[in-house]
Every structure is written in structure tokens, then in C-alpha cells.
Amino acid sequence: MTNQEKINRNAFLQNLGLKGAALVAVYCAGNSLTSCQNDSGxxxxxxxxxxxxxxPKYAALKSANGYVVLSSQYVVVARTGTDIYVAVTLICSHQQQREITYxxxxxxxxxxxxxxxxxxxxxxxxxxxxLTVYPTVLSGTTLTIKAA
Incomplete structure (x- = not known):
């Protein structure tokens, strides 16, 4: 199997030889299992x-350790020091919850x-x-969060 090929969880478990009740038991417990696919969200x-x-909506960024959540872009921006800003995804890599704060x-x-x-x-x-981190550039009072 190449890196480009994907296998779903059911097919994977069947390939392991699990059938019938054993397959159902393992598959139903699948909430704690993760697939090999990139599901970072x-x-x-x-x-x-x-x-x-x-x-004013970015007033929290005037203080060190202040942060704002840009919900529509799924980004959290924090001021980590004097003129130092860090932008990360709002989506946690653990279980793809939109709950990241600073x-x-x-x-x-x-x-x-x-x-x-x-x-x-x-x-x-x-x-x-x-966690996915986005580059930031500060120019005067304009903070740019770079897409790439």
C-alpha cells in the first residue's frame, strides 16, 4: 500500500481478521480509535x-497575554510579549474542538x-x-496573519 492509498476503519479491522461480534465490539468502541487519515480539521x-x-474589538491585544478569537476564520491571536503576536488555529488537534484560548x-x-x-x-x-501556527507580521498598528 502506498502513502497515497487510504483504508477506512471497517476495512482495516476486517483485514485484521475481526468478524461478527468481535468486529462490532471493536468498531463500536471506535470513538477512542483514530484512523490513519489526516483528520486535523x-x-x-x-x-x-x-x-x-x-x-476596539482587538483591545485585548494591547496587553501581554491578551488574546482574541477570530471565530469566522478559526484563528486565535495572542500577544505573547512586546510587539510579539502569535496566531494559531482555533481547532484543537486532540479532538478537533473549536476551543483554543490563551x-x-x-x-x-x-x-x-x-x-x-x-x-x-x-x-x-x-x-x-x-497546533497549526500562522506567521504574523506587525507594521505600525497593522497586524497581518499570513495564509502561507
Missing amino acids: VTPLAGDIILDLTD RSGEFYCTAHGARFDNTGKGLNTEGKKG
Whole structure:
């Protein structure tokens, strides 16, 4: 099988020789199983996101450790230091919940407790898959979150 070929969970379990009740038991417990497919749930940004930091809706970004959630773009932006901004996906890699926030100097999923550092690296078991981080560019009072 090449890297390009995909196999669904049912076919995989049948290939292991599981049949009948054993197959049903394992398949029904499948909520704790994951497939080999890329199911991160993260959609690449359609284009750059430009924020005017003088806009009151981004007031939280005036303080270190402040953050805003851009729900329609599935992005969380945090100010991690003086003129340092980090943008990550709102979608947690653990179970694709849209629950990422910023607290105590790290990104955190309020659904299951996944933790990530400012580079997107997972800090605990739930965060082990990491988090998608987008490049940011600050020019005056304009913050650009780069799509690629």
C-alpha cells in the first residue's frame, strides 16, 4: 500500500481478521480509535487576515497575554510579549474542538485540557499532535496573519 492509498476503519479491522461480534465490539468502541487519515480539521487560511490594532474589538491585544478569537476564520491571536503576536488555529488537534484560548503564556483547549507552547508544540498527552501556527507580521498598528 502506498502513502497515497487510504483504508477506512471497517476495512482495516476486517483485514485484521475481526468478524461478527468481535468486529462490532471493536468498531463500536471506535470513538477512542483514530484512523490513519489526516483528520486535523484545520482548513488552510483562504488569504491573509489583516487586523487594525487600533480597532476596539482587538483591545485585548494591547496587553501581554491578551488574546482574541477570530471565530469566522478559526484563528486565535495572542500577544505573547512586546510587539510579539502569535496566531494559531482555533481547532484543537486532540479532538478537533473549536476551543483554543490563551492563558498563562500558552495555548489551551478548554474542551479536554490540551496545552501548546507558542510554537504550537504540544505540552501534554492531549496536545501531542501540536497546533497549526500562522506567521504574523506587525507594521505600525497593522497586524497581518499570513495564509502561507
